[in-house]
Amino acid sequence: MSEAQDKKxxxxxxxxxxxxxxxxTIATGAAAMGSQVTMFFTFWGLNILRRPEKVSTKKGLIEKMFEIMMPRGPEKLGLSKMNFLGLGPRLMKLVMKKKNVQSLSQLIEMARDLGVKMIACTMSMDVMGITKEELIPGLEFAGVATYLAEASEAGVNLFIG
Amino acid sequence: MAEVKVNARSLQCPGPIVKLFKACQGCAAGDVIVVEATDPGFKKDVEAWCKRTGNELLALEERDGVFIARVKKT
Known part of the structure; x- marks a missing residue:
């Protein structure tokens, strides 16, 4: 790599x-272009990082409700459009598999492998009652200042909302 | 100078460039990586990848729907 590593x-x-x-896809692509990539997961985005299995936790009623109602990990997420009560994602996954597009779980694995840094927002975790034990290993835990410090060094900054 | 073959056929975006990147990491300067990909976006992507990473695209051809790129690590 001829240029200094840039950040995204x-x-x-x-x-x-x-x-x-x-x-x-953007994160792994950027890492493959030689960039240092940081993903900051906040609010609903945290559900992508949840472990698929049930983790026993001590929580209040509201937090417990969140825990039960929110999807546990990549296989349980819905689509932003044409979700059709969960039928949409199943069709989407079927089509993606047929067309040899990598699944979200595979993309996450690839991102880790390429050294993409994943940060879970501790404030959102607290609000939604998500504990570290419920999330996949290998994450960092931080707040907005950490994100801002990274973002101000980055040439590209995206908000996936 | 070694020549490394990378089969990225049937892989979808970002598979081919990730494979190319990983192969490139394992190469020495001057080595040539030959990537074969079927993703139609790869043609433009491999050009952008080389430009961005500073490696040299020696040749890029299409044969029966397969893109074959020769990339020299610099």
Whole structure:
């Protein structure tokens, strides 16, 4: 690589399957272009990082409700359009598989492999009652200042909402 | 100077450039990477990738729907 490494930052606010795929496609693509990529997950975007299995946690009633109602991980996310009560994502995954497009889980794996930094927003985690134990390993936990510090060094900054 | 073959056929975006990037990481300067891809976006993407990463695109041809790019690591 001839040039100095440049940075790219992506805020993932949405927890929709299609938007998450877009975010991770850009992230892995940017990493493959030699960029240092940081993804900052906030609000619904945190659901992308949830472990698929149930994790026993001690929580208040509202947090417990959030836990039950929100999707657990990439396989459970809905589409932002044409969701049709969950039929949409199933069709989408079928088509993607047929056309050999990588699944969201594979993209996340690829992003890790390429050294994409993933940060979970601690404030959103607190609001939604999501604990570290419920999220996949290998994440960093931080707030808006960390994101801003990264973003101000980045040449590209995206908000996926 | 080694020549490395990368089969990225049937892979969709961003598969081919990720494969190219990984192959490039394992190469020494002067090595040539030959990538074969069927993703129609790869033609433009490999040009952009080379421009961005500073590697040299020696040749790019299309044969029966397969793009074959020869990239020299600089």
């Amino acid at each position: 930052t992506i805020i993932v606010f949405s927890g929709d399957l299609d938007k998450a795929i877009a975010a991770f």
